[in-house]
Amino acid sequence: MANDSVDVLICGGGLAGLTLARQLRREQPELRVMVVESQPRPLPAACHKVGESSVELGSHYFAEVVGLKDYLNKEHLPKNGLRFFVGQPGTAIADRTEIGPVELPRLPSFQMDRGKLENDLRAMVEEAGAILLEGAKVVDVEIGTGTTAHRARVVDATGEEREIVARWLVDATGRRHLLQRNLDMARPGRPAASAAWFRVHEKLEVGELVPEQEERWHTRDIDHTRWLSTNHLMGPGYWVWLIPLSTGHTSIGIVTDHVHHDPSSYAKKDKALAWIAAHEPALSRWLEGRKLEDFKVLRHYSSASERLFSTEDRWACVGESGQFVDPLYSPGSDFIGTLNCLTSRFIREDRAGTLTPELSNELTRMMPAWTEDCLRTVGDNGVFFGRAEVFAPKLWWDFTHYWDCACTYFFNKGYEFSLEEHRRIREPLEKLFAMNRKAQDLFDAWARMTPPDATRRKPFVGLPPYPCFLTDQHMALAEPALGDALFPRLEGHVALGEEVLREVFLRALCEVGEAGAKELGAVVKLAEWRPAIDAQRVSLEALPRAERNRLIPSVTRDMDRAFGRAHDDGTPLFKLLSLAGLEIGEETTQAHA
Amino acid sequence: MTRDEILKNVVEILADSFEIDPEEIKPESKLYEELGLDSIDAVDIFVQLRELTGRRPNPDVAREIRTVEELVSFVESELAAAAAGEPEPDLPPPSAGA
Numbered sequence: 001m002a003n004d005s006v007d008v009l010i011c012g013g014g015l016a017g018l019t020l021a022r023q024l025r026r027e028q029p030e031l032r033v034m035v036v037e038s039q040p041r042p043l044p045a046a047c048h049k050v051g052e053s054s055v056e057l058g059s060h061y062f063a064e065v066v067g068l069k070d071y072l073n074k075e076h077l078p079k080n081g082l083r084f085f086v087g088q089p090g091t092a093i094a095d096r097t098e099i100g101p102v103e104l105p106r107l108p109s110f111q112m113d114r115g116k117l118e119n120d121l122r123a124m125v126e127e128a129g130a131i132l133l134e135g136a137k138v139v140d141v142e143i144g145t146g147t148t149a150h151r152a153r154v155v156d157a158t159g160e161e162r163e164i165v166a167r168w169l170v171d172a173t174g175r176r177h178l179l180q181r182n183l184d185m186a187r188p189g190r191p192a193a194s195a196a197w198f199r200v201h202e203k204l205e206v207g208e209l210v211p212e213q214e215e216r217w218h219t220r221d222i223d224h225t226r227w228l229s230t231n232h233l234m235g236p237g238y239w240v241w242l243i244p245l246s247t248g249h250t251s252i253g254i255v256t257d258h259v260h261h262d263p264s265s266y267a268k269k270d271k272a273l274a275w276i277a278a279h280e281p282a283l284s285r286w287l288e289g290r291k292l293e294d295f296k297v298l299r300h301y302s303s304a305s306e307r308l309f310s311t312e313d314r315w316a317c318v319g320e321s322g323q324f325v326d327p328l329y330s331p332g333s334d335f336i337g338t339l340n341c342l343t344s345r346f347i348r349e350d351r352a353g354t355l356t357p358e359l360s361n362e363l364t365r366m367m368p369a370w371t372e373d374c375l376r377t378v379g380d381n382g383v384f385f386g387r388a389e390v391f392a393p394k395l396w397w398d399f400t401h402y403w404d405c406a407c408t409y410f411f412n413k414g415y416e417f418s419l420e421e422h423r424r425i426r427e428p429l430e431k432l433f434a435m436n437r438k439a440q441d442l443f444d445a446w447a448r449m450t451p452p453d454a455t456r457r458k459p460f461v462g463l464p465p466y467p468c469f470l471t472d473q474h475m476a477l478a479e480p481a482l483g484d485a486l487f488p489r490l491e492g493h494v495a496l497g498e499e500v501l502r503e504v505f506l507r508a509l510c511e512v513g514e515a516g517a518k519e520l521g522a523v524v525k526l527a528e529w530r531p532a533i534d535a536q537r538v539s540l541e542a543l544p545r546a547e548r549n550r551l552i553p554s555v556t557r558d559m560d561r562a563f564g565r566a567h568d569d570g571t572p573l574f575k576l577l578s579l580a581g582l583e584i585g586e587e588t589t590q591a592h593a
Numbered sequence: 594m595t596r597d598e599i600l601k602n603v604v605e606i607l608a609d610s611f612e613i614d615p616e617e618i619k620p621e622s623k624l625y626e627e628l629g630l631d632s633i634d635a636v637d638i639f640v641q642l643r644e645l646t647g648r649r650p651n652p653d654v655a656r657e658i659r660t661v662e663e664l665v666s667f668v669e670s671e672l673a674a675a676a677a678g679e680p681e682p683d684l685p686p687p688s689a690g691a
Contacts, residue, residue: 102640216644467636545612546629561637565612 002162006032006131008347009152009166011138013037014049015114015333016319017172018121019066020340025128026067028348033130034164035172036154040135041122045115045247050197050296051332052112052243052251053079053230056403056477057410058333059109065341075120076246077111080104081463082329083229084239084395085206086388088454089279093206093233094214097388099395099461104225107477111228113245133157143169143182145313168314168347171321179317180305189302190326191380194263196272197241197253198295200287204250206231206242209282220460230330233280237261237382239328240280249293252283255327257382269295302326304375308339308367311360314350316343323371326378329398334406339367341415359419366415366426370406373433376440377401383447389511390450392461392563393504394443396470399463400500401439403473404493405432411477412486421483428490435497438524439504445523446508449516453567461562468558469496496555502531503556506566509576513569521580533577535584541573599645599668603661606641610634620662628661638664646671651682 008024010017013035021035054062059079063069083100085093126132135157144150150169154162171179180186205227210217231242237260243251254266254275266275269292277284305322309315317323318339325331342363349355377398384391409415414425464470473496481489505524512520521527540551549557568576577584594602600620608615613628624630630638639650645668658667 219647220644222643222647222649462640465637465640467633544629546631549631549633557633561610561633 002160003165004034004131004162005165006034007166007351008033008168008170009150009164010035010170010172011141011152011178012172012174012176012319012321013039013118013122013125013132013134014172014174014319015051015118015121016174016321016336016340017170018118018125019062019336020170020172020318020343021125021130021132022121022128023066023340023344024347025125025130027344028351029129031347031351034133034166035125035130036133036136036138036152036164037122038135038137040157041119043115043119045113045119045249049114049118050251050253050327051330052114052245053082053241053330054110054112054333055082055330056107056109056474057407058330058337059107060407060411060477061333061337061340062110063108065337071120071124072110072112073108075116076113077228077244078104079109079111079230080225080228081109081230082232083206083226083463084232084234084391086234086385086391087457088386089235089238090281092210093282094210094217095457096234097392097458097461098217098220099388099392099463100226100229102462102465103223104228105474107474111230111243111245113247113249116247138173138178141169141178141182143179143313143315150315168316168350170315170343171317172319174320175303175324177303177321179315180322183307185306185322187304187306189300189304189324190375190378191302192258192300193256193302193326194258194267194297194299195253195255195301195327196263196266196295196297197251198269198272198292199245199249199251200290201249201293202290203227203244203248204242204252204286209286217459233283234385235279236386238279239385240276240283241327242283253327257380259380260382263297263299267297267299304371309342309346309360309364311346311350311355311364312357314346316346318343325371325374328378328381329402331374334410338370338406338410338415341410341413342367345415356419362419362422362426363415366409366429369430369433373405373436376437379440379444384443387447387452388458388461389453389456389563390443390447392458393507393559395461395463396559396562397436397439397443397500397504400470400473401432401436401497403477404490404497405429405436407477408481408486408490408493412481412489414486417486425486425490428487428494431494432490432497435494435501438529439501441523442501442505442508442520445520446511449512449519456564456567458562458564465558465562468562469500469555470558498531499553500555502533503553503559505531506533506556506573507559507563508566509580510566510568510573514571514576514579515569517571517576517579518581521582526581530582533582533584535574538573538577538584594645594668594672596665596669599665600661602645603642603664603668606638607661610637610641618661620660620665622661623659624661624664625659642668642671646675648675649681649684652684 081101087096142151238256266272
């Protein structure tokens with residue numbers, strides 16, 4: 001039996017494993033890195049894997065950390081953000097609220113053809129000096145502990161059995177969950193949700209699904225870039241993705257929760273077509289006579305893991321091998337980037353003899369906190385997909401939170417901080433996580449306590465519009481805040497988050513009205529929270545529009561511009577707050593007025 | 594689009610976005626003094642007008658507009674410019690935190 005000894009053995013050569021191999025060889029060229037992958041080249045373009053849509057964090061990782069910027073710009077499609085068409089099944093797309101970027105965002109993200117990308121990455125990884133065993137299977141692993149090395153038995157493409165001895169073992173096997181199974185670490189993910197997807201070898205523009213007579217709907221897309229978004233056709237409990245690929249294919253997928261849609265209703269090709277006909281008739285008409293390629297179903301897609309790293313035993317679970325939260329907001333590559341960067345650091349510190357348990361605990365504790373945060377954000381979210389008047393503010397919150405928290409941490413290399421620096425920045429990050437839990441409780445309650453109102457449909461909500469605090473937070477990612485500058489930056493985000501949450505709460509309070517005020521106050525634990533809402537702020541609600549606009553916080557103005565003013569039942573805000581459990585003396589108002 | 598159709602669209606945008614009674618919106622209405630709009634509202638108006646014109650406006654031209662009638666004329670000339678294939682103004686990108 002042949003015997004190889006390497007520093008890092010990566011089991012699985014998909015997107016996570018290949019990008020890690022390239023990153024390791026670029027950052028630590030002395031490392032011997034081996035990738036074992038069962039599928040030989042060439043992978044078929046366009047019908048390989050889903051997860052084509054990357055968002056800011058993952059895009060930054062691929063472009064800047066892995067050094068794929070020029071390649072992605074040249075060989076894949078630029079992405080026009082995430083775009084949501086929120087409404088009811090069977091309705092025309094132009095009659096739903098469109099929520100998405102006004103123009104191509106300045107911070108890049110990509111629509112990646114996974115087959116093409118992984119073929120190209122394999123060549124790049126070999127060029128970078130990693131050993132790539134293709135068509136090879138890991139038949140057994142003996143996971144080392146403490147000082148003993150890991151040993152893997154691998155049958156290579158020629159049928160020869162080899163033993164690989166490795167100091168570090170990285171699981172990048174995706175849903176095969178090599179380490180998780182071996183170490184019994186599987187934990188439940190989000191509530192039951194499933195997906196099915198396929199591809200069509202043709203470009204589909206979402207505009208083709210909307211009649212030409214909808215002139216303003218079409219003209220709104222002034223640069224003709226709407227089709228480059230990950231377009232979501234949504235209704236209660238479901239969304240359908242439309243993703244364009246550089247190979248001329250379109251990726252189409254159905255994602256549902258089991259409360260609203262039994263996955264059996266779309267788990268076969270003909271059933272999926274019937275399901276689409278019932279829910280998204282315009283897409284169904286477009287699909288008539290077209291060939292569906294590569295139909296796949298994934299039930300209960302969400303998974304979690306008790307642990308993702310052991311720095312004592314020197315193993316890591318990257319990509320989806322450890323966890324997968326949800327495809328909404330396309331976070332897959334974000335987790336790839338973050339887990340790979342942490343793994344790279346652990347390997348480097350281990351070689352340098354500087355990997356202390358304190359440092360390792362400090363860095364790894366971010367992951368469960370962030371995963372928990374993502375799980376809470378996607379939560380049991382099906383109810384929002386038919387409710388633009390609640391979903392649009394939630395999207396604004398979710399995106400601000402994502403840019404301010406995970407992206408700010410990653411873009412400024414929080415994962416490279418020293419123990420003391422990292423402890424310091426964890427404090428504002430934990431405040432942001434806590435704030436997000438309250439915000440999500442608030443959105444859930446708001447949706448539960450108010451009836452849907454189709455008459456309030458806004459044709460379009462910018463995500464983000466300009467000018468707006470959301471745009472500022474997005475653009476701030478392009479301005480580095482490295483080292484000492486990150487702490488004040490994050491503190492600024494905490495202050496903004498508190499202000500936005502307070503104002504979203506006031507909006508929700510108006511919407512639930514007198515009947516719901518008490519319950520809403522209990523949901524957000526108002527007595528304990530005590531948001532800084534004073535009589536002066538509350539009194540502004542009674543002013544005429546122009547005067548109120550001059551005096552309200554700019555974040556409120558931004559929300560009013562985008563969503564319209566909150567609807568109320570005529571109950572004064574003072575009274576609503578009092579019912580909710582926050583007493584504010586009304587007499588101070590008179591003084592202000 | 595005729596001038597009347599443009600006016601109808603402009604009135605609809607103003608009424609829907611800024612809680613103005615459509616009856617109050619006359620061609621001669623002054624946007625800032627009479628309809629109570631401010632500079633941020635103006636930005637939003639011009640973003641919405643792109644749904645009619647399909648183009649980015651020239652900010653120097655937009656800044657000079659004072660009445661509903663002038664808005665209508667602006668849309669009319671933008672539509673003519675679009676039909677004639679005139680390029681959009683060369684605009685600097687919005688900067689961070691601006």
